Amino acid sequence: MKNKYLRKLLTGALIVASLSMTACGNGMSLDSDDKDEEQTESDEDEDEKEEEDKEDSEKEDDKDSEDEEYEDEEPEEEESEDNAEQLYEEVLSGDREILFSDGGEAVIGDFWEWDTIRYVYADVDGDGEDELCLKDRAALYVLEVSDDTVYTSFEGCTYHMPIDDGDLHGIYYYRPGAAPFHENFQFTEFDADGVLDKTTCASWYDANENGEMDEDDWFFLDGEEEEEVDMDTWLEVGQQLMDMKDADVDWEEKEL
Numbered sequence: 001m002k003n004k005y006l007r008k009l010l011t012g013a014l015i016v017a018s019l020s021m022t023a024c025g026n027g028m029s030l031d032s033d034d035k036d037e038e039q040t041e042s043d044e045d046e047d048e049k050e051e052e053d054k055e056d057s058e059k060e061d062d063k064d065s066e067d068e069e070y071e072d073e074e075p076e077e078e079e080s081e082d083n084a085e086q087l088y089e090e091v092l093s094g095d096r097e098i099l100f101s102d103g104g105e106a107v108i109g110d111f112w113e114w115d116t117i118r119y120v121y122a123d124v125d126g127d128g129e130d131e132l133c134l135k136d137r138a139a140l141y142v143l144e145v146s147d148d149t150v151y152t153s154f155e156g157c158t159y160h161m162p163i164d165d166g167d168l169h170g171i172y173y174y175r176p177g178a179a180p181f182h183e184n185f186q187f188t189e190f191d192a193d194g195v196l197d198k199t200t201c202a203s204w205y206d207a208n209e210n211g212e213m214d215e216d217d218w219f220f221l222d223g224e225e226e227e228e229v230d231m232d233t234w235l236e237v238g239q240q241l242m243d244m245k246d247a248d249v250d251w252e253e254k255e256l
């Protein structure tokens, strides 16, 4: 839990500032919830406890208080998962702000270009929990929850698509182009904390313009400093990226 939180702190200075603030706020509210629960329990069991207390030695009292601490930890963990689901619902209904990578915050009605929300729940980082992904005609957003903050763990364009298919988890990018015909592919993967881990890039140019992939074409791997490779080397990476062209997710729509 602590490591996960620390990893998230590394994702950006603005997010750091915001998370630190919400972490403090949340800590306070959890404490007061716990106190309420303890209070209710002790009210219910007051009579029994009074009798027990008379019989119990000091040692057993210590044990009881240790047990209570452990019992408190488990419900908190479950609560945070339920909490994420609830926060995602609030985002979709326009009642919850999203924290963007530039530090801005907005509810869905204030930045969305459509009158319908296109969304899907998908596990894009492979940690077993689904993230809420939003897509409009210009952008794709993947949302994560930390404490009471919903923030974007990925902000992409309309060519990006979430992938949650068996062992494959990530964000896929596919864009064909012309002159000569070419295809650009990217696959972005995240670590289990939802932090962007790596992006694999590959592109193919039909250099001899014969409409098919062959040894005379141009093949590139890896984005910013693109490396030209031969077709066989390219296919070791590119084949999987080409296969993902058929992948799809079941987008749902909701009127704003």
Ligand SMILES: [Ca+2]
Pocket (backbone or CB within 6 Å): 122, 123, 124, 125, 126, 127, 128, 129, 130, 131
């Ligand atoms: Ca996930």
Ligand SMILES: [Ca+2]
Pocket (backbone or CB within 6 Å): 206, 207, 208, 209, 210, 211, 212, 213, 214, 216, 217
């Ligand atoms: Ca060709």
